[in-house]
Structures are given as structure tokens and as C-alpha cells.
Amino acid sequence: MPFPQPSSSTPLSAQAADPAAYLPERSGWVARQLAEIDGAGDTRAVQVQGRPVVVVTMRGARSGLLRRVPLMRVEHDGDYLAVASKGGAPEHPQWFHNLRVHPDVLVHDGTEQHVRHARLLEQGPEREAWWERAVRAFPSYADYQSSTGRTIPVFVLERR
Numbered sequence: 689m690p691f692p693q694p695s696s697s698t699p700l701s702a703q704a705a706d707p708a709a710y711l712p713e714r715s716g717w718v719a720r721q722l723a724e725i726d727g728a729g730d731t732r733a734v735q736v737q738g739r740p741v742v743v744v745t746m747r748g749a750r751s752g753l754l755r756r757v758p759l760m761r762v763e764h765d766g767d768y769l770a771v772a773s774k775g776g777a778p779e780h781p782q783w784f785h786n787l788r789v790h791p792d793v794l795v796h797d798g799t800e801q802h803v804r805h806a807r808l809l810e811q812g813p814e815r816e817a818w819w820e821r822a823v824r825a826f827p828s829y830a831d832y833q834s835s836t837g838r839t840i841p842v843f844v845l846e847r848r
Contacts, residue, residue, distance in 0.1 A: 761797065767844055793806055804847065
């Protein structure tokens with residue numbers, strides 16, 4: 689049975705308030721992180737390796753339902769970075785495909801939420817500058833890149 693498709697005329701930020709719009713989280717540790725953030729109303733309630741996170745709400749590529757993904761907080765001049773590292777696994781995380789198909793997202797940082805547009809960064813100076821910021825924010829990214837044969841994709845989540 690196919691998933692219900694939300695109305696494309698309803699903004700992502702408005703749908704984010706509707707629990708029925710979300711695909712249930714299957715990963716126990718991610719569900720626990722999201723529950724802690726929801727309980728506090730603040731992303732600062734959760735850290736990974738002592739580092740801050742943001743929650744990115746995106747639309748599923750196949751289901752059309754919303755997904756929330758805690759990601760490491762990499763911010764520069766009001767824009768954010770989504771690093772598709774999957775801990776250095778050989779394949780991209782599922783959410784990589786979501787951003788390719790539906791690039792409009794909602795970023796929850798602290799107690800604030802920001803509508804952003806995801807743009808995949810190709811090789812070049814802009815990607816290199818953002819990658820350096822990513823490694824400064826979360827040094828494990830350098831290890832993840834070393835342990836995989838793929839170039840870890842990065843998306844800048846920017847104002848429209």
C-alpha cells in the first residue's frame with residue numbers, strides 16, 4: 689500500500705507541526721535523540737561525542753512523508769551543512785536521496801527553526817571550505833572520509 693502523499697501546496701514548515709505527516713523513525717537511538725530534543729524543545733538537549741546537533745526535517749524521496757534527521761551542527765554565516773557520512777560506510781545514508789529529490793528542508797537549531805534549500809556541493813573551493821568547517825565542527829568526519837572509498841557528499845542548507 690503506498691504512503692499518503694502530502695499536499696505539495698502546503699509549506700514544509702506548516703506540515704512539520706503535524707505528527708501524521710512523519711514516517712515513523714526505525715532507528716532506536718535516533719528515536720531517543722529526537723524524543724529528548726522534543727521533550728526539551730531544544731536541540732541542545734542532545735550531543736554526539738560532546739558536539740552539538742541540529743535536526744533537519746525533509747520529505748522522503750519515495751514516501752513523500754516527512755523525516756527528521758539529527759545531524760552534526762556545522763553552521764557558517766547562517767547557512768548549515770549536511771554531511772552524508774553515514775559514519776564512513778561505503779554507501780550514502782538514506783536521507784541523501786531525500787535531499788536530491790526534495791531539497792527544501794527545515795533546520796531546527798537550538799530553539800529556532802529555519803527554512804532552507806539544500807544544494808549539493810561539487811568538488812571545488814566552496815566544497816573544500818565547507819569540508820574544513822565540517823571537520824572543525826566534528827573531527828570524526830576526517831576519519832570517516834579516510835575509511836570509505838566514496839567522496840562523502842555535503843549539502844549546504846542555504847537561505848533561498
